[in-house]
Amino acid sequence: DTGVSQDPRHKITKRGQNVTFRCDPISEHNRLYWYRQTLGQGPEFLTYFQNEAQLEKSRLLSDRFSAERPKGSFSTLEIQRTEQGDSAMYLCASSLALLAWDTQYFGPGTRLTVL
Amino acid sequence: DQQVKQNSPSLSVQEGRISILNCDYTNSMFDYFLWYKKYPAEGPTFLISISSIKDKNEDGRFTVFLNKSAKHLSLHIVPSQPGDSAVYFCAASSDNNDMRFGAGTRLTVKP
Numbered sequence: 484d485t486g487v488s489q490d491p492r493h494k495i496t497k498r499g500q501n502v503t504f505r506c507d508p509i510s511e512h513n514r515l516y517w518y519r520q521t522l523g524q525g526p527e528f529l530t531y532f533q534n535e536a537q538l539e540k541s542r543l544l545s546d547r548f549s550a551e552r553p554k555g556s557f558s559t560l561e562i563q564r565t566e567q568g569d570s571a572m573y574l575c576a577s578s579l580a581l582l583a584w585d586t587q588y589f590g591p592g593t594r595l596t597v598l
Numbered sequence: 599d600q601q602v603k604q605n606s607p608s609l610s611v612q613e614g615r616i617s618i619l620n621c622d623y624t625n626s627m628f629d630y631f632l633w634y635k636k637y638p639a640e641g642p643t644f645l646i647s648i649s650s651i652k653d654k655n656e657d658g659r660f661t662v663f664l665n666k667s668a669k670h671l672s673l674h675i676v677p678s679q680p681g682d683s684a685v686y687f688c689a690a691s692s693d694n695n696d697m698r699f700g701a702g703t704r705l706t707v708k709p
Contacts, residue, residue, distance in 0.1 A: 584647070586647055
């Protein structure tokens with residue numbers, strides 16, 4: 484299977500702990516996106532990378548959140564000092580941005596529960 | 599700011615009939631529109647897209663219509679099948695990034 488993969492699929496943590504999620508995009512895709520989805524809502528954009536460069540960050544991405552894509556392949560999203568409001572599904576997507584309009588393909592997500 | 603709106607949280611149709619899911623947007627800079635389908639415990643799956651230079655795109659049972667003047671798009675599924683039961687998200691983007699999603703419509707297709 485060469486789709487987008489995310490690890491772990493589920494994470495339960497206590498408030499105040501740090502968590503890190505990993506995303507492996509489709510291999511030839513140069514863009515990688517992170518989204519957050521809460522119950523009853525659509526995915527909300529957090530940030531995206533073109534190769535290793537982080538090009539845009541949403542105001543939703545507080546200073547407790549940091550994302551990296553060091554070699555332009557996989558990416559990590561770290562949340563420091565987690566809060567109960569961080570509980571959500573974190574989705575990763577990738578795309579091949581060669582055309583004027585590119586389509587993002589999503590991974591299965593990591594569901595975070597902060598107790 | 600809800601730039602993409604799906605005003606119907608749910609829709610129920612009979613197998614074999616047409617399903618019509620609607621989506622409205624407010625940002626006139628959006629130039630690419632997509633529909634995703636989501637099953638429980640899975641990420642959204644790309645279904646069909648349309649660029650702003652077209653008003654219709656068809657792929658098998660799925661057709662997306664775009665009305666730029668009304669800032670409205672719709673997804674038609676004909677004929678609907680029980681396996682189509684899922685949450686459908688409308689999404690829009692501009693300048694090839696920062697995609698905005700609607701809140702989703704849960705479609706139930708009854709046998």
